[in-house]
Amino acid sequence: MSDYLVFELTWEYGPHVAAGEDIRIIPVTDTWPVDVPDKDFWLIDSRDLFHLRYADTGAWLGAVRVTDPAMVVEACFARDAAWHQATPWVDYLTAHPSLLQRVPKGV
Numbered sequence: 001m002s003d004y005l006v007f008e009l010t011w012e013y014g015p016h017v018a019a020g021e022d023i024r025i026i027p028v029t030d031t032w033p034v035d036v037p038d039k040d041f042w043l044i045d046s047r048d049l050f051h052l053r054y055a056d057t058g059a060w061l062g063a064v065r066v067t068d069p070a071m072v073v074e075a076c077f078a079r080d081a082a083w084h085q086a087t088p089w090v091d092y093l094t095a096h097p098s099l100l101q102r103v104p105k106g107v
Contacts, residue, residue, distance in 0.1 A: 010099055024083065046072075
């Protein structure tokens with residue numbers, strides 16, 4: 001696990017969860033789940049779709065709005081598939097005490 005991912009899991013997600021966001025984790029072992037896309041996107045209100053773009057180095061390049069209704073529906077199905085396979089953030093951290101102990105107090 002990269003240092004950034006540890007930071008994200010322990011410092012970044014806690015305040016969002018405390019504010020009411022339901023963050024879930026899909027642990028990746030040897031293979032990525034077949035019905036979950038490996039591309040990052042934002043889907044807002046099951047209607048507004050943005051594909052997130054990154055350079056090969058991982059640098060953020062921005063988001064591109066997608067207006068094709070078929071692609072929005074496909075993203076809704078992908079979101080649902082991911083949702084059902086993911087573990088809530090609190091449960092994930094509870095199962096990984098070495099991460100849980102790094103969460104700032106009060107989160």
